[in-house]
Amino acid sequence: xxxxGAPKRRQEPVEDIHILMxxxxxxxxxxxxxxxxxxxxxxxxxxxxxxxxxxLMVERDEYKAEAEKSRKxxxxxxxxxxxxxxxxxxxxxxxxxxxxxxxxxKQELAELxxxxxxxxxxxxxxDLKQEIYEVINRYGKNGSIKMLELLKRLGYSGDLVKHxxxxxxxxxxxxxxxxxxxxxxxxxxxxxxxxxxxxxxxLNDSFRFGxxxxxxxxx
Amino acid sequence: xxxxxKWVVDLPPELWYELENMKNGRTREELLRDLLKAVDKDTxxxxxxNRALKEQVAVLNEKVRALEAELAKLxxxxxxxxxxx
Numbered sequence: 112x113x114x115x116g117a118p119k120r121r122q123e124p125v126e127d128i129h130i131l132m133x134x135x136x137x138x139x140x141x142x143x144x145x146x147x148x149x150x151x152x153x154x155x156x157x158x159x160x161x162x163x164x165x166x167l168m169v170e171r172d173e174y175k176a177e178a179e180k181s182r183k184x185x186x187x188x189x190x191x192x193x194x195x196x197x198x199x200x201x202x203x204x205x206x207x208x209x210x211x212x213x214x215x216x217k218q219e220l221a222e223l224x225x226x227x228x229x230x231x232x233x234x235x236x237x238d239l240k241q242e243i244y245e246v247i248n249r250y251g252k253n254g255s256i257k258m259l260e261l262l263k264r265l266g267y268s269g270d271l272v273k274h275x276x277x278x279x280x281x282x283x284x285x286x287x288x289x290x291x292x293x294x295x296x297x298x299x300x301x302x303x304x305x306x307x308x309x310x311x312x313x314l315n316d317s318f319r320f321g322x323x324x325x326x327x328x329x330x
Numbered sequence: 331x332x333x334x335x336k337w338v339v340d341l342p343p344e345l346w347y348e349l350e351n352m353k354n355g356r357t358r359e360e361l362l363r364d365l366l367k368a369v370d371k372d373t374x375x376x377x378x379x380n381r382a383l384k385e386q387v388a389v390l391n392e393k394v395r396a397l398e399a400e401l402a403k404l405x406x407x408x409x410x411x412x413x414x415x
Contacts, residue, residue: 125340128349130358134335140362149339156362157348159369159377167376174383181390188397195404202411
């Protein structure tokens, strides 16, 4: 910690030089140095003492040329910096536009994927419906067939109870005594006291199988 | 006898030695007077001009270096922006 009252530290090592001079000369010297500090004045004096005008003029021209060169370099760099700044700004704007475009495209893609997923299910439903209708038409009675029979005819093997449960879970909505599938155009009637394999699968459209329907004539 | 006064200057050691070596048996006051006598107006003006120019060149060079650094940063940013595109 600095000692209180200690002299200020100087940036570079300097030494105080004391020159004892006549009072009038001191005044004169201080007037002549003008805005220069005493140190600068002495430096000027030393520079001037061992220099000749010709050398100084050459030196001045060199400094002028160097200053001009530096000024030109500075101007050139300044112009280049400005140009680059503009380019960076332009690219930033382009990036913003592209990011916005990208966001919209991603949104559209998600929408398309959703639609595609839905139509895939619809396609599967259509295929399955066609297969089940064929089986019922061929092996069923009055548009109905037992679940066990249906699964076997559809080519399922192994754990048929599991397959029946999967089929019902994926495509049917449980409405109590029956299960309904709008997509497959089917309903399944539960049989009290028996498992899924004993349940009866029926077509929703009963007209196709010649069921008797009472038609009242308009009077 | 004329009254004398201390004129104190703080100088870097090398300048102090230079002055001391130039004394050749003269007092510091005599040395200063002789130096002032030896310097004519034109030389003095040129020395001042050269010192100012030297300072100007140093300032300009410093500015150029600063701009070069800024330019390098901008180039880097530009490259990054292009890559992320």
